[in-house]
Each structure stands twice: as C-alpha cells, then as structure tokens.
Amino acid sequence: MYHAIVFLPLIAFLIVGTLGRVLGDRPSQWITCGAVIISAVLSLVAFWQVALGGQPVKVEVASWIVSGTFDVSWSLRIDQLTAVMLVVVNGVSALVHVYSVGYMSHDPHKPRFMAYLSLFTFAMLMLITSDNFLQMFFGWEGVGLASYLLIGFWYHKPAANAAAIKAFLVNRIGDFGFGLGIMATFMVFGSVDFDTVFAASPDQVGKTFHFLSWEWDVMTTICILLFIGAMGKSAQVPLHTWLPDAMEGPTPVSALIHAATMVTAGVFLVARCSPMFEFSPTALVVVTIVGGTTAFFAATVGLVQNDIKRVIAYSTCSQLGYMFFALGVGAYPVAIFHLFTHAFFKALLFLGSGSVIHAMSDEQDMRRMGGIYKYIPQTYIMMWIGSLALAGLPIFAGFYSKDAILESAFAAHTGAGQYAFWLGLAAAVMTAFYSWRLLFMTFHGQPRASQEVMSHVHESPWSMLVPLYFLAAGSILSGILFVHYFVGDGAGAFWGNSIFMLPDNNILEAMHHVPTWVKVAPIVAGLFGILVAWQFYIRRTDIPARLAKVHHEAYLFLLNKWYFDELYDLTIVNPAKWLGRLLWKGGDGRIIDGFGPDGIAATVMRVARRASALQSGYLYHYAFAMLIGVAVLVTLFYTSTGGGH
Numbered sequence: 001m002y003h004a005i006v007f008l009p010l011i012a013f014l015i016v017g018t019l020g021r022v023l024g025d026r027p028s029q030w031i032t033c034g035a036v037i038i039s040a041v042l043s044l045v046a047f048w049q050v051a052l053g054g055q056p057v058k059v060e061v062a063s064w065i066v067s068g069t070f071d072v073s074w075s076l077r078i079d080q081l082t083a084v085m086l087v088v089v090n091g092v093s094a095l096v097h098v099y100s101v102g103y104m105s106h107d108p109h110k111p112r113f114m115a116y117l118s119l120f121t122f123a124m125l126m127l128i129t130s131d132n133f134l135q136m137f138f139g140w141e142g143v144g145l146a147s148y149l150l151i152g153f154w155y156h157k158p159a160a161n162a163a164a165i166k167a168f169l170v171n172r173i174g175d176f177g178f179g180l181g182i183m184a185t186f187m188v189f190g191s192v193d194f195d196t197v198f199a200a201s202p203d204q205v206g207k208t209f210h211f212l213s214w215e216w217d218v219m220t221t222i223c224i225l226l227f228i229g230a231m232g233k234s235a236q237v238p239l240h241t242w243l244p245d246a247m248e249g250p251t252p253v254s255a256l257i258h259a260a261t262m263v264t265a266g267v268f269l270v271a272r273c274s275p276m277f278e279f280s281p282t283a284l285v286v287v288t289i290v291g292g293t294t295a296f297f298a299a300t301v302g303l304v305q306n307d308i309k310r311v312i313a314y315s316t317c318s319q320l321g322y323m324f325f326a327l328g329v330g331a332y333p334v335a336i337f338h339l340f341t342h343a344f345f346k347a348l349l350f351l352g353s354g355s356v357i358h359a360m361s362d363e364q365d366m367r368r369m370g371g372i373y374k375y376i377p378q379t380y381i382m383m384w385i386g387s388l389a390l391a392g393l394p395i396f397a398g399f400y401s402k403d404a405i406l407e408s409a410f411a412a413h414t415g416a417g418q419y420a421f422w423l424g425l426a427a428a429v430m431t432a433f434y435s436w437r438l439l440f441m442t443f444h445g446q447p448r449a450s451q452e453v454m455s456h457v458h459e460s461p462w463s464m465l466v467p468l469y470f471l472a473a474g475s476i477l478s479g480i481l482f483v484h485y486f487v488g489d490g491a492g493a494f495w496g497n498s499i500f501m502l503p504d505n506n507i508l509e510a511m512h513h514v515p516t517w518v519k520v521a522p523i524v525a526g527l528f529g530i531l532v533a534w535q536f537y538i539r540r541t542d543i544p545a546r547l548a549k550v551h552h553e554a555y556l557f558l559l560n561k562w563y564f565d566e567l568y569d570l571t572i573v574n575p576a577k578w579l580g581r582l583l584w585k586g587g588d589g590r591i592i593d594g595f596g597p598d599g600i601a602a603t604v605m606r607v608a609r610r611a612s613a614l615q616s617g618y619l620y621h622y623a624f625a626m627l628i629g630v631a632v633l634v635t636l637f638y639t640s641t642g643g644g645h
Helices: 002-023 025-052 080-103 110-128 133-151 158-189 194-204 218-233 242-248 251-260 262-272 281-302 308-328 332-359 377-391 397-411 415-443 451-455 462-486 491-495 507-513 516-539 543-550 552-559 561-595 597-613 619-640
Strands: 057-067 070-078 208-211 214-217
Touching (some): 002 025, 002 080, 002 110, 057 133, 070 080, 080 251, 080 262, 080 332, 080 462, 080 491, 110 251, 133 218, 133 242, 133 251, 133 262, 158 194, 194 218, 208 218, 218 262, 218 281, 242 251, 242 308, 251 262, 251 308, 262 308, 262 332, 281 561, 308 332, 332 377, 332 462, 377 397, 377 462, 397 415, 397 462, 397 507, 462 491, 516 543, 543 552, 552 561, 561 597
Antiparallel strands (some): 057 070, 208 214
C-alpha cells in the first residue's frame, strides 16, 4: 500500500509525460487523476492506521548509496507526522488534478500540464516519506524542479519564464544552506539517517567547533543551516520574493504550490527535525523572529495588492510565518495543525479565485471586477467560507489552529514569543481586512468590467466546483474534528514519537491557560478587520483613494512590497551583472581571447597577409629577392669568418 501511495503519481507522470501526445487529452487526464485519487484514498487508510491507530511503519525500498562508512538506504518512513502530510499532499493534489480538467480545458498542452502536476506530487511525497536527509534532499530538489516547470508552463509569456527562473534561483540560495546543513550533520554524526542523528543529538549539546577565529555551537549551526533551506522553500523573509511572482503559472499550480506542496516543505522540515531544534534554543529564537516578521510583513503588503491571486499569495506567505513562529516557541504540533487546516482553506481560496478568473475571461485585476456575486453564486459562497476560515472566526478551521498559534506564542513567556504574538495579532487584523477587501472588490459594488466581459460571466463547470465543495468541507470541519488530536488532550498519544519535545516543554498545556483576553483577541481582531473593510469598500468607497493620496509614500512602500526586489537589484543583481559583464567582455574577451586564440589567430593572419604580398608573380621580383638573399648570405659568411682570413 505504501509503495502505491508514493509511486502511483510517478508512474502516471512517466506514462503521460512520454506518451501524452499519443494518448491524447482525455486519457492523459484519466490516468493522472486516477493515480492521484487512488493515492489519496490510500493516504486516508494510512492516516487511519498510523495516526489514529498509532502504528508507525518503515518500508525498505532499496539500498541506495554505499561508499565506505556512508550507507544510505531508500526507505519510506510512515509515522504520525508523515500520515498527516500524506492526507494534505495527496488530498489537495487530487482535488487540484480534477479541478485542472475544467480549468485547463482550452489549453493545447493538457497532457504536459497533468504530467507536471503528477511529478510535483511525487516529489513532495518523496520529501515527506523520507527516512534520511539525503532522500529528503532528493524530494526537496524534485519539488523545486517541478515548480520551475509549472510556474513557467506558459513559456511563451516572458513574465512566466522570468518568474520560473526567479523561483529556481532564490530557492537555490536556501538549498545551499540546506546542503551545508546535511554535510555538517554527516560530519558531526557520521550519518544522515534520521533515527541515528536524532538519538545522538543530546550528546552534542554544548559542543563547539573553531571557525574563522570564533567558537560556534554545533547544534545551533546545523539547525540554522537547515532552517535557511526552510526559509527558501517556505518563502520566509528575506527569501520570500519568488512566491508572489509564482502566480504567473496557471491557477491550479498556485493552489498546489501554496497549499499542499512546496511552501509547506520548510515547516515539515523543522517539525521533522524537532529532536535537533529542541537542543538549540538560539536556533528556535531565530525561527520565531523570522516567522513573526514574515507574518507581519506579508500581511502589510497584502493590504494594497490588486491582483486577486497575489493577495492570496501574500496571505500564504503570512500564514507560513505563523507556522514558523509556532515552531520557534516549541509548539510543533500547533504549527502542523495550522499547516493541516491552512491547506484546505488556502486551496479553496486559490481555486475559488481561479473560478472567478475563469468567469471573468482571464481577468485577474480586482479593480476591473465587481458586482458578479449574482452570476457565480456558488463560487461566491466558497470564497466566503475560505475567507472566514482564513480570518479565524469561530467554527471555521482557522479559528482552532491560528488562535492556538497566538496562544502558544503568548504562553511561551519569552521576548521572541511576545514579539511574534503582537506582530501575529496585528497580522490577524490585516488578514481579515484584505480578505474582505478581496470579497467586496470582486463580488460587490458596481461592475467595473466591460460590457463584453460581463456578458460572458458564468459559473464554472462541475469539474471545478466539486473540488471546491470538498475543500469547503475541510475548511469548516478540519479544525473542530482534529483539534483534540493535534493540540488537545490527545496530542501526546496522537503524535507519538514523530515529534519530540523536551520534558520541560509544556507549551501545549500552557497555551490552554492563557488569559481570556488572549483567547478573545484574535476574534476581535478579525471582526475589526472585516468592519474596516466594509467601511472602506462598501459604505465609503472614496476612503481608500483618499488615503492612498494623502499617504502616498506609505502606499507606494506597501504596493512595491517594501522595495525588496529593488533592493536586491541594487545590491545583488546589478553588481552581479556588472561583474559578469566585466569578466565576459574584459576577462574572457579582451584578455583570454585577445591574447589567446583570437590574438594568435589575428597575428598569424597579419603575417600571412604581409607574406602573401611578396608573391607578386613577376620574374624580376623573384630575381631581385634572390639577389638580396645571396648578398645577405655572403655578408653573413664574411662576417662570421673574419673577412675571409
């Protein structure tokens, strides 16, 4: 069963990727959708057996690398943490596959798209079922490759190509840190196997190594290097800039990247390595600060974006920040709980926005929407459900998981925890605001689209609506059904040994005893954000334009995403281009080629050209040359013999 869960999407990719043109569109869709749906059903069985039944398993697939003391096997690690991730990855991926049948119905390259989706799913499955760091790195890089292919799927668009390259390069920065972390792990522990490394982690507490005249803590260094990899993959400041640009890919890609696969990999990595991070308080502080900063930063940028998908993209970036500062305060189960619920309502919002874009003839700018809720009522209701879950209002999934994150940050009673709590609370206000700003601008008010566009507004086909219904159910029920298991009294038995927490880490107990105002504050924050959005975009629609005019600099600052891209262009991209051009034109062109092959060739040509001028074809020229030659030889002879004596 476990082999099928992981390898069915790979088999579908290989079949459709190689034979898609022969099979045609419909068979390709049946093969890819069928494989991932079967894998999703089997994932539910695995969740029932492993997570709820408490029976972790390890499946040996094959021996992989054996070189001296370096021995790595290809194994599938199916514990409670993996079982939860299997439901998220395969569940959302199956719905995205089905949704894509309707959304990509007019695209001429449907088999290629479906094959890439299956490859993406397989890579993420390899990542979450890995039993060692090297195997995880294989899945890690596979996800990066698949994201490059999918973000740049419409390769005829320059913006899509640029976004794909940007995502690939920014992730290489994080992956470099991850690679160094794996190497350091092997140097310190002599193994990359999770069980071996985790069991030996307590022995490394307090140990240091000498580097660049400094003493560095071993565990802190390894954990921060691993976290750098997580920052790149999960789009944390300052390695977040690729995520909004990834919206250039088709909408199903956005849902798959942002909800179930690529961006959750970093959160999973830190949770998986909890037996290491628990012994590095410094690394946990770094995780907390980065997460809190990202949650606040991304929420501020989401306030003013006009592209419907970019608003949701920055929402994803912000929610990932919540997950990371939960990890940073030691509340690993809480972070995974929010990852679990977030997958449903964020996929719902992305696919719902795709339904809007489909209805609006591929229009994505909310300023050219409005007044369409009567035309697409089912999509409208789905977007409301997703927004209510995102804002964390009672009953909906986000209420249980996001509020638990804020409570755990407050209960940590640390400086970093308080920093994350207050920034997270401010982000909660902004999250509710930009969510209802999206709803009001998209569905309410007077239509701002052209008459031609409005005449074609229609509800999506059933292949797109049915996945929305399943995701809506998850957005409502996933919190209330699983809060007891994930973060309640049953958390210890549910997670087993898949997540490690030190005996003195009682954060799950402490979060249930925070003051009442801490529990109520996120609800008040959400309601306040909704009320302000209603005031701005329903009751007094002139206010946003006036505020943008009065506070023009602040508006541009947020609209341009705190100028991170411009800063990177100034400090990294442009200097790199200048250096590359200098080495190309100056070093390679003028020096190496100039004095090397080009210079030698040019000299030979000049000499040959001048020598060829001597070949005139006239007999008296040759006779004169011979006479000169004889004179020179005679002169040399007499000079060398001393004048004939």
